[in-house]
Amino acid sequence: MKVTVIGSGYVGLVTGVCLSDIGHEVKIFDINQHKIKMLESGQVPFYEPGLEKILKRNVKKNNLFFTSQERFAFADTDIVFIAVGTPPGLDGEADLTYVFRAVQNASSYMKENSIIIVKSTVPAGTTEKLNSLCKKLVPNKNLTVASNPEFLREGSAVKDFYKPDRIVIGANNDVIHEKIKSLYALIETEYCLTTPESAEMIKYASNALLAVKISFINEVALLCEEVGADVEEVALGVGKDKRIGSSFLRAGIGYGGSCFPKDTEALIYLASQYNKEMKIVQAAKEVNDRQINWMLDHINQSATQIEHAKIAVLGLAFKPETDDIRESPALRVIDYLLQRKAEVQVFDPKAMPNTKNQYGTTLSYHETVEAAVENTDIVLVLTEWEVIIKHLPAAINSMISKPVIIDGRNCLERIKLNSDIRLVQVGKASEETEFANVEYSINTVSVAKKNIS
Ligand SMILES: NC(=O)c1ccc[n+]([C@@H]2O[C@H](COP(=O)([O-])OP(=O)(O)OC[C@H]3O[C@@H](n4cnc5c(N)ncnc54)[C@H](O)[C@@H]3O)[C@@H](O)[C@H]2O)c1
Ligand SMILES: O=c1ccn([C@@H]2O[C@H](COP(=O)(O)OP(=O)(O)O[C@H]3O[C@H](CO)[C@@H](O)[C@H](O)[C@H]3O)[C@@H](O)[C@H]2O)c(=O)[nH]1
Numbered sequence: 001m002k003v004t005v006i007g008s009g010y011v012g013l014v015t016g017v018c019l020s021d022i023g024h025e026v027k028i029f030d031i032n033q034h035k036i037k038m039l040e041s042g043q044v045p046f047y048e049p050g051l052e053k054i055l056k057r058n059v060k061k062n063n064l065f066f067t068s069q070e071r072f073a074f075a076d077t078d079i080v081f082i083a084v085g086t087p088p089g090l091d092g093e094a095d096l097t098y099v100f101r102a103v104q105n106a107s108s109y110m111k112e113n114s115i116i117i118v119k120s121t122v123p124a125g126t127t128e129k130l131n132s133l134c135k136k137l138v139p140n141k142n143l144t145v146a147s148n149p150e151f152l153r154e155g156s157a158v159k160d161f162y163k164p165d166r167i168v169i170g171a172n173n174d175v176i177h178e179k180i181k182s183l184y185a186l187i188e189t190e191y192c193l194t195t196p197e198s199a200e201m202i203k204y205a206s207n208a209l210l211a212v213k214i215s216f217i218n219e220v221a222l223l224c225e226e227v228g229a230d231v232e233e234v235a236l237g238v239g240k241d242k243r244i245g246s247s248f249l250r251a252g253i254g255y256g257g258s259c260f261p262k263d264t265e266a267l268i269y270l271a272s273q274y275n276k277e278m279k280i281v282q283a284a285k286e287v288n289d290r291q292i293n294w295m296l297d298h299i300n301q302s303a304t305q306i307e308h309a310k311i312a313v314l315g316l317a318f319k320p321e322t323d324d325i326r327e328s329p330a331l332r333v334i335d336y337l338l339q340r341k342a343e344v345q346v347f348d349p350k351a352m353p354n355t356k357n358q359y360g361t362t363l364s365y366h367e368t369v370e371a372a373v374e375n376t377d378i379v380l381v382l383t384e385w386e387v388i389i390k391h392l393p394a395a396i397n398s399m400i401s402k403p404v405i406i407d408g409r410n411c412l413e414r415i416k417l418n419s420d421i422r423l424v425q426v427g428k429a430s431e432e433t434e435f436a437n438v439e440y441s442i443n444t445v446s447v448a449k450k451n452i453s
Contacts, residue, residue, distance in 0.1 A: 001183060003027070004077040006102045008035050008066070010157065010258075010324070011119055011150050012083030014048065017055045018161040020064040022186045027065045029073035039066040047323040047350045050158040074109035079183065082106075083119045083150070092265030094123050103130050103145070107138050116145045117180060121203050121263055123270045127170060127196035146171040147196040148180060149203035154257065155321030161187075168192045170199025204270070207263040208281045213248040214255045215284035218291050221251035221427025231427025232410060251427045253333075253382065253408035254291035256318035258326040261288070292332050295380065295408050296440050298424050299337070302378050302404040306340040312376040313337075314369060314392065315383025315409070316348035316355045323350040325358070329408070330382040336442045338362055347372035349387050370395040378404050384411035393417050 001024050005016035008030040020026040030036055035045045042059065044052045058064035067073050074080065084098040099120050106116065116134070118127050130145040147170030152160040167189055169180045177193045192202065221231040231251045239246025255261070264285050271278045303309045318328035325331060328351075337344050346355065347366045356365060366372035369391040373379050379396065381388060393416045396403065404422045405412065414423055424430050 001025070001079055002077045003079045003081065003183070004029055004073050004106070005081040005083055006030075006073075006106060007083035007085070007120075008032070008039060008045070009083065009085065010046065010048065010154055011152065012081070013039075013044065013055075014051060014152060014157040014161060015081060015083060015119060015150065017051060017058065017064065018158065019183070020058040020061075021054050022184075023063075024183065025063055026058075027067055027073050027077065029067055029070070031068060033068050036066045036068045047321075048157050049155065049321055054158065070105065070109055074106050075111070077110065078114050079180075080106050080110060080114065080116045081119050081148075082116060086120050086122055086262075086266075088262045088265055091269055092262075093269040094121070094262070094266040096122060096126060099126065100130070100133065103133060104137060107134050107141070107143055110138075110141065110143060112141045112143075114141075114143060115176065115179065116143060117148045118145065119148055119150045121149060121207075121259070121266075122147075122200060123204070123266060124197045124200040127200060144171070144176055145196075146176050146180060147199040149199055151203070151206065154324055155319060163187075164189050166190045166192055168194065168199045168202050170194050170196035172196065204263055204267045207260055208267050208278070208284070210248050211255055211260045211264050211288065212280055212284040214250075214260075215287035215291070217249045217251045218254060218426075219287050222294065224427040225429050228429045229427075230429075234427075251410060252291075253295050253329045253426070254288045256327040256329045258324065261285075261327045292329055293438070293440060294426060295329075295333055295382075295406060296336055297438065298406045299333075299378060299380070300438070302406065302422075302424070303342075306337070306342050308341065308343060309378065310343045310345060310376040311337055312373045312379040312403075313344055313346045313363075314348075314372060314379060314381050314388045315385055316346060317351035317383050317385075320383055320385045321350075323354055325351050325354045328383075331355075331358075332442055333380060333382060333408075334359070334363065335444050336440060339443055345372045345374075345376060347388070348383065349385055351383075370398075373399065373403070376403055377401075378406065381405065381407045381409055381411060384409040396421060 003019055003024045004027045005012045006029050008028050016026045016028040038045050042056050082102050084102050086094045089095040127145050127147045134143040149168055167184055169177050171177050224231040235249040239249050264281050268278045268282055316325055316330045344363045346363050347369055352365050369388055373395050389411050397418045402420045406424045410425045
């Protein structure tokens, strides 16, 4: 089929590139000309394992095109995917400006009887509003808007495209269900064919439940420290129950990224529009907001003085295998350290360029784990990158003064570290656990923040 994808971000680019790889002719349209230029030269504007290779393969096969020209993008296409951002608005509601603008724009160029598929995460009811918009704008074209929410995870997005747990299609009739299903004919998975409203809710409910699982285990972790239990052993035992499952029970410094924080807020806001409360989701959000205090408490306890202390921050991305720093817990830690006038030495294998765009020269950037930990008093592990796990034990052992390591992702093995080193991990009893009940107010650093998307 001839497909156009609007938006060349994490979702749009992965969707477009992979759809071309399974035999469709795909045009990816973005208003950001810089991104389109990069893509045309074969470069992926962000780090996503495996994506560049598939992109190049399909450009070569003449299956895949990039454009900022509307007429070329939409004129001869059967299906248009919407994959633009839905960032949080003032009260947490999903800002749908980009989605409405994209549909308005595309509909004026699209041919009769074609389909618009909403991949962006949007509140229940949006797809139907877009259907009404199309009927109003182009009444004679018989366009249909359907929902097909995306569940990929950054860092494993390509794998998630080829092996999804399910594909959800929300449409008002079976002809549209089947037409969208046929797009994915080569992907073996389960299909949930449902209404647009249910499809939209499946997306928010899934993200909210995953966020709840993380906050739940994080709350359990803090209690484990008090009672002398080990949260990893607890999570292992709990996860063996098939009704619960073992995934998303890794305790740490809380969830980040461009999805969980914004989608939980959007769900809470959506409920409020119907005079309903999402109490459990609200609690998950509150637990997540304060989970970072675990890290700040330990920093305060470990440093005799934070002002001018040299502190290593290992890991900046919100999770490994991505360069995305949106809502990364690491940034909240950095903002706090800068506010307290610490000297911050950072390392991340992929996310340093995005961090530099945001923080400029307020941080010192290092190309290796060894260089970042040199001469520091405290080492903070904020993202569980393999390279950090592999290199940190030797890097620290070679130092003369032995620092404290605060492992906010429970990724280090005590056994691999020199026994003199003090290792603090989440949900594991350590020698000193008495904290004053401090509420931290973290000012976001007001250095020039550039748009990184
Ligand atoms: N990032 C993820 O892991 C993920 C996973 C599942 C769902 N989602 C959802 O998918 C949507 C997109 O997320 P993302 O992370 O890919 O966003 P992103 O910010 O990385 O990319 C959005 C892109 O859309 C482009 N754009 C905006 N308006 C446009 C317009 N009118 N025409 C053409 N291009 C336009 C922007 O220039 C940008 O390149 C969001 O709703 C998000 O919640 C994201
Ligand atoms: O046990 C866990 C699992 C994850 N996390 C954290 O949770 C955040 C999100 O992780 P993950 O879900 O792996 O990454 P995302 O790429 O944000 O993917 C989520 O958000 C996407 C956008 O909606 C969805 O498509 C995916 O299905 C959903 O997993 C990260 O900060 C992780 O460190 C934990 O703290 N503990």
